[in-house]
Amino acid sequence: MAPPSSRRRGYSRKAHYGLFLAYVLAIGGVLFAALMLLLATVSPSAFNGVKGTALDATAPVSAGGRSVVRVFADAGSAIGNYFRAGSQNAGLKRELAAARQDAVKAATLELENKELKRLLNLSQQVSDRVTTARIVGSTFQSSRRLATIWAGSGAGVAVGQPVRSPAGLIGRVLESGHFAARVLLITDGASNVPVRLLRDGTPALATGRGDGTIDIKPQEVGAQRFRRGDLFVTSGTGGIFPPNIPVAVVVVATRDDTIATPLADPAQTQFAIVERMYQPERELSRPEAGPTMP
């Protein structure tokens, strides 16, 4: 099928000028868009107002639909549970017994910890919870890994605040509207979280890989290799993320790189907890030197 050639405007000079003007304007529009992208690269908060408003306008759609999706997902897993009731029961009983032992152990450790702290006269820093919010959606078409939560500046959410679930760290607030906010997930390529190995405290940096996994890079040259199953928690270095939030577990450990999966899966988490930005006490006087913000 030959395309209709109505683009050629014949010999009318006016039509030719019109077409030329349209192209000039289109190229001008591209340059303008490129300028806006450049501006957004230089100062990421440049369009927070516009993007926040757009987010407020669109988030209710996701929020409404999310509960429907959840109903179906829950129904699916409920049916599965019914069929696996017997084996699950036995497994859960075993787990419960193990967990009870751990709980007792943890309680005694906590008691000991409290006493030691009292001896050292340390004031325990409580990281305040800003709000609890539903996770209503995420980007699934773009190269960025961003989630939308159903709480914005109206609930006290501000750009930069860490977001976590009971299972672990989810990310940090990137943009905030009045009713909704966008969260940069820890699996995004622009997210850098200072972490430490739970086993012995080796410092490392967790960077997202964009496909749901995290790359762990040791911060010391010649540090020992990580093993499969190693747990990483936030170290609190540089502020922003409070220490000791579980982050990721190593799934692949080779000579060159260590790949981990996050412990908190935003798809499985119904509620996210937004916390205040963490500021280590000895750094309070200094200007904030956090990990790079995209």
Place this chain on the structure above:
Amino acid sequence: MSKIAASPTDLRMRALRRQWVPITSTLAASLLSLLPIIMSSPIIPEFSLLVLIAWRLLRPEMWSALMVLPLGLANDLIAGHPIGQSMALWTILFLIYDVMDIRLVWRDYWMDWFVAAISIIFYTYGVWYIGHLMGNTIEFKVMLPQVALSTFCYPLIARLVLALDRWRLAR
């Protein structure tokens, strides 16, 4: 009973439909990005791009490159892309199509698919590159499943757009 001559109201409705169906369908495809799906990697195609390409390849005379700027802005705002991303990439695509239409005498189904595939690769690379400039350190190979899926989705979307076009122009 169908009338031979349409009433002025019918004509007005028809004109509205003719003009707005393509725009509305593209915006609706942008709105698909609000689906409450939470995914850990980009696999699902960007439907707004596919619908846009399908309309452009089906009706080259309908939109000028200028028309795509507001559509791109809407897509950026709805999907939460950096503002200007789809604006720039889509308009560049349309300018390239205009050059292509001058060079190419005719296109068939396979040619359209090929053009769409190249456009999808161009757009995805552009998105990845803009993300890269903004500090997103992921590798391009993470995006390859999405490129493949988008390419295979294109014929379906083109069918859908064709059906919409028939309804749009129906008397």
